[in-house]
Amino acid sequence: MKVYIVDAFTDVPFRGNPAAVCLVEHEWDEAMMQHIASEMNLSETAFVHVDAVWEEGAQHPLGLRWFTPEVEVDLCGHATLATAHVLRQCGIVSGDRVSFETKSGILHAAYKESGGQCEITLDFPASSLMPVEDEALRVRLEEALGCSVHEVLRSRIELMAIVDSEQTVRSLEPNWEQLKACDQEAIGVLVTARAGESAHDGIDFVSRCFFPALGVNEDPVTGSAHCTMGPYWGAKLGKLSLTGRQCSAREGVVKLELHQERVYLTGTAVTIMDGKFTFS
Known part of the structure; x- marks a missing residue:
């Protein structure tokens, strides 16, 4: 399994929020994902299910889940940004958008080149107070x-x-x-x-x-x-x-851009490490 360490909401290494992004090619194994998140010991580790190159307009969004070192969470912004960044960097996503199926519903990420950097905008639900x-x-x-x-x-x-x-x-x-x-x-x-x-x-x-x-x-x-x-x-x-x-x-x-019941979050990200897990 390939894994990347990405600093999100920053354009400078070692700033922003680090997340691990794991590319999962097989069925989910919840116990293993929790073990990996505990081993990474970052605030969140993202697991995205990829088995082919994703094209905009594809019928099925990519499955995405997030784990802290102790529990699975329903929503994570910086690890979603990091995941979208990795998918674009690896060529898994080549278009201007990607969609994810998550415990918080279908989430979308859009890419825009700006000043030599790729800005990523996340379409998230607004929270009421x-x-x-x-x-x-x-x-x-x-x-x-x-x-x-x-x-x-x-x-x-x-x-x-x-x-x-x-x-x-x-x-x-x-x-x-x-x-x-x-x-x-x-x-x-x-x-x-x-x-x-x-x-x-x-x-x-x-x-x-x-x-x-x-x-x-x-x-x-x-x-x-x-x-x-x-x-x-x-x-x-x-x-x-x-x-x-x-x-x-x-x-x-x-x-941030506020639009009715949605919040659009925009930021950049930097990959600082990549590798793979060697366990069988």
Whole structure:
């Protein structure tokens, strides 16, 4: 099985979010995929089912699944971007689009050459948010994050905490055990603020994303989280086109276009390693 390590949402090696992409030519073996993801020990490993060159208009999308070192997840933005990048690089996809069959439905990726680079745009579902009125939960979040939280909202699977400034986002040092125990219904916590100094770079909002319940304390750049944060900041700022910066140690930038119930995420990727698994 061929495997690639790709840095997503960056055009510079060792930045953005690394993902492993495995090209699967046979039937899925869930136990083996989980073993491989644990061995890779990246926030996500993607497994894409390829048995032929894919052409736009093909009747069947390519099967795609994502695993953290501990569990399978329903949606992952950066590993989808990395997968689309690898398929184009390897010549498996030669057209301008590719489609994937996933646990979150059919997802599409489009390619566009820009300035000597290939930009990839993902068509993802937008996440809806509900305000959280539970004062005890807000207090638990503040204790776990070590900062004041102005507003707490909930998506289907995550909590989102609004804080006062970009500097607060950058300086967070969460207590992982407390954060993991904050809410048993959420798989992670997104912390976000309107851009401060990053606004000079055309950034609209900043964030950091924590998923200790999935075995990933901090995800460097989380594409799917922008399907939650993007609509929120779009409404707050009155914009349909936004740019987010995730302020992890590796950092990364995600461009967004909001269109009704969809979010279009655009970024680039860099392959830094390729090889194959030698087990039989």
